[in-house]
Every structure is written in structure tokens, then in C-alpha cells.
Amino acid sequence: RKEVEQDPGPFNVPEGATVAFNCTYSNSASQSFFWYRQDCRKEPKLLMSVYSSGNEDGRFTAQLNRASQYISLLIRDSKLSDSATYLCVVISAGGSYIPTFGRGTSLIVHP
Amino acid sequence: ETGVTQTPRHLVMGMTNKKSLKCEQHLGHNAMYWYKQSAKKPLELMFVYSLEERVENNSVPSRFSPECPNSSHLFLHLHTLQPEDSALYLCASSQDVAFTDTQYFGPGTRLTVL
Numbered sequence: 001r002k003e004v005e006q007d008p009g010p011f012n013v014p015e016g017a018t019v020a021f022n023c024t025y026s027n028s029a030s031q032s033f034f035w036y037r038q039d040c041r042k043e044p045k046l047l048m049s050v051y052s053s054g055n056e057d058g059r060f061t062a063q064l065n066r067a068s069q070y071i072s073l074l075i076r077d078s079k080l081s082d083s084a085t086y087l088c089v090v091i092s093a094g095g096s097y098i099p100t101f102g103r104g105t106s107l108i109v110h111p
Numbered sequence: 112e113t114g115v116t117q118t119p120r121h122l123v124m125g126m127t128n129k130k131s132l133k134c135e136q137h138l139g140h141n142a143m144y145w146y147k148q149s150a151k152k153p154l155e156l157m158f159v160y161s162l163e164e165r166v167e168n169n170s171v172p173s174r175f176s177p178e179c180p181n182s183s184h185l186f187l188h189l190h191t192l193q194p195e196d197s198a199l200y201l202c203a204s205s206q207d208v209a210f211t212d213t214q215y216f217g218p219g220t221r222l223t224v225l
Contacts, residue, residue: 004153032211043201043216044154087154098167099214101154 003027004090006102013109017078021105023088024070032091033064033071037084038104044087047073078109114138115217117202123223124192132187132220134202140215142208143185145177148199148219160185161208192224 005024013019025033033050048055050062050071061074071090075082088102115136124130136143145157159167160179174196176188185202199219205212 034213043218044214045216046213049211049213098156098169100156103151103153 003100004088004102006086006088006105008103008106010106010108013078013107015078015080015109015111017109018074018076019078019107020072020074021086021088021107022070022072023090023102023105024068025088025090025100026069027090027092028069030069030090030092033062034089034091035060035062035071035073036087036089036101038087039084047086075107078107080109080111083107083109115202115204115215117200117217117220119220120218121221121223123225124189125225126192126194128192129188129190131189132200132202132222134185134187134217136183136185136202136204136215136217138204138215140204140206141182142205142212143179143182144203144205144214145175145185145187146201146203146216148201150198154201157187159208166208189222192222194224197222197224 003026035047036044037047038044048062050064054063059076063072085104085106087104091099118133142161147155156169157171158177163179174191178186199221201219202217203214205214
């Protein structure tokens with residue numbers, strides 16, 4: 001089983017739609033979780049951290065489910081500019097600092 | 112826009128060449144990283160430096176040799192590479208090597224090994 005798994009997509013949605021991605025992780029000792037966004041041929045940029053209590057930033061909501069070992073990203077009222085690849089990042093506790101990236105989920109928002 | 116710069120942006124090299132990738136961060140961070148991003152694969156962490164000391168070496172072949180002369184600069188020296196080493200090499204920095212720290216990425220060097 002891969003350490004961090006994401007559905008690669010693409011998710012093809014119309015403008016204004018609500019879309020959700022999940023990311024599962026295998027290490028129960030994982031401590032920190034993030035969503036990064038990567039545009040085509042660009043570098044990844046932090047979208048948001050994922051807190052145990054969940055967090056919201058405008059149209060974006062991130063949640064953590066430790067029992068089932070997954071994090072989610074919900075995007076409401078999708079915009080064309082939301083088209084990108086969304087990378088899940090998990091950092092595990094236990095001495096070594098190794099951020100583990102998922103393959104990413106591709107989102108295409110069309111008019 | 113970005114506080115992390117990388118040069119060159121594109122590099123084509125033969126298997127017998129020696130080249131170096133350069134990364135510079137202007138954010139006052141203490142930690143720097145090298146990642147490899149291949150098509151259809153997740154980002155792979157290669158090296159982590161904290162205050163110029165290497166703290167992680169994620170089982171990377173010896174044909175990749177990192178160097179961190181100070182906390183603002185990071186190099187990746189390349190020699191005798193293989194075609195499968197062709198990828199996007201991303202540098203990143205963060206305030207410290209901490210679980211909660213955001214990583215800031217450079218634009219990457221797209222490497223092609225012939």
C-alpha cells in the first residue's frame with residue numbers, strides 16, 4: 001500500500017460546482033497534513049494546512065479524519081482559475097522529518 | 112514573486128557530463144530541500160538541510176551530490192546520470208525542519224539526460 005494515495009482524476013467539473021477530493025495515508029503516526037496546489041509547469045504552492053478540527057479558507061474547506069486516516073479538500077463554487085493539480089502532503093512523527101507527497105489530483109473547471 | 116530561485120531553468124546533458132543545479136532562497140529560512148518530480152509520480156524528497164547540515168538523505172544514488180555552503184544556497188551536483196534521471200528538480204525552503212512549517216518551492220530545473 002502506498003503511503004499517501006490520491007485519485008489522480010482528472011475531475012472535470014463546470015464552473016460553480018462543488019467538488020471534493022480525498023487523500024488516504026497509511027502511517028497512523030502521521031502528524032501534519034497539508035494541501036498544496038500545483039499549476040501546469042509551475043512549482044507547488046501551499047493551499048492550506050489541515051488541522052484536527054478542520055479549517056476553512058473562503059471557498060476551500062479541509063478536514064482530517066484520523067480514525068479512517070484520510071484528509072479531504074472541498075472546493076465550493078468552482079472557478080476556472082481553480083484548475084490545477086492538488087497535492088496532499090503528510091508528515092510523520094517519529095524522528096525523521098520526511099514529508100510524503102501524494103501523486104496529486106487533477107481538477108479541470110470548464111465554462 | 113517567489114522567494115526561492117533556481118538556475119538553470121532547463122538543462123540538457125549527456126550521461127558523461129558533470130553539471131550543477133543552484134538554488135537560492137531570500138526568505139531567511141533555515142531549512143532547504145531537494146525534490147525530484149517525475150511524470151506520473153509523486154514528488155520524491157531527496158535531501159534535507161537544516162542550518163547547512165544534512166539531516167536527511169532519502170536513499171539517493173551517489174551520482175547526485177548535494178552541497179549547502181550557507182543557509183541561503185543549495186547546490187545539486189550531477190555526474191554520470193542516467194536517462195531515467197530526467198525529471199523536474201525542485202528546491203524548497205522552510206523556516207525550520209518542523210512538522211508545521213510551510214515549504215516554499217522554487218520554479219524548478221527541468222533536466223533531460225540524453
